[in-house]
Amino acid sequence: MHPKFAQNKWIYFDYAKSLADGKTGMVMARAVYDGTSLSDVRELYVSPPTPAGGSRMAFAPDGTVYMTISGAVGGADPRKLDAVAGKVIRLRDDGTVPPDNPFVGKAGARPEIYSLGHRDQFGLAPHPVTGQMFHVELGPYGGDKVNILKAGGDYGWPEYGYGRNNDSSPMGNPNTPGIEPALLVWLPGITPSGLLFYTADKFPAWKGNLMVCSTVRGRSMAPAVSNAWSSTTRCGKRGAKRF
Secondary structure: OOOOOOHHHHEEEOOOEOOOHHOOOEEEEEEEEEOOEEEEEEEEOOOOOOOOOOOOEOOOOOOOOOEEEEEEOOOOOOOOOOOOOOOOEEEEEOOOOOOOOOOOOOOOOOOOOOOOOEEEEEEEEEEEOOOOOEEEEEEEOOOEEEOOOOOOEEEOOOOOOOOEOOOOOOOOOOOOOOOOOOEEEEEOOOOOEEEEEOOOOHHHHOOOEEEEEEEEOOOOOOEEEOOOOEEEEEEEEEEEEOO
């Protein structure tokens, strides 16, 4: 929902769209929701051709929209700036590019890119106090992680990571200079499927916690690596952290 949904009734969603020559693009769309149906559906942003994959969107406190684009299924290099595969992009609510994006005006770079070097990305949420965008990413064979997104940050995929490649060959050391470190890492991986901050009052002990869902039963234990966390709550198939 748009932050001003009560006034404008705008719902945002994204999907893979067929383009020419059997290629696909990722779309950010908007529609008016009246409680029963959608109307005035508009495609606000259509990416250049990129492999299709799972995607998530989230509004930041400044009203911009962050959207993940998969870098796990081949195609363009997720660390190169001339393609959107393996990136988090940042747009205004009308689909245009904010002028303060990190690569605006850089030759050969897509201006919508906010961060790069990502694999599959199935969770995205702003911190309720700081507004920093938190992000969960799947490693190939272990090394699932939570990132705090940094403008222009390179998160290493496919060269660097905390697990191994699917053929069990080692990945490059993620502590390499220039590669942004993860906040939390799971070894073995949990296949994270979502992320949110709990801010309601129904469960006071969970308030302020970061909730990460797992699609692998029994693996939502405390992460193997943590750069900045304090308390832990276990809650079935979800892991919770207080920040």
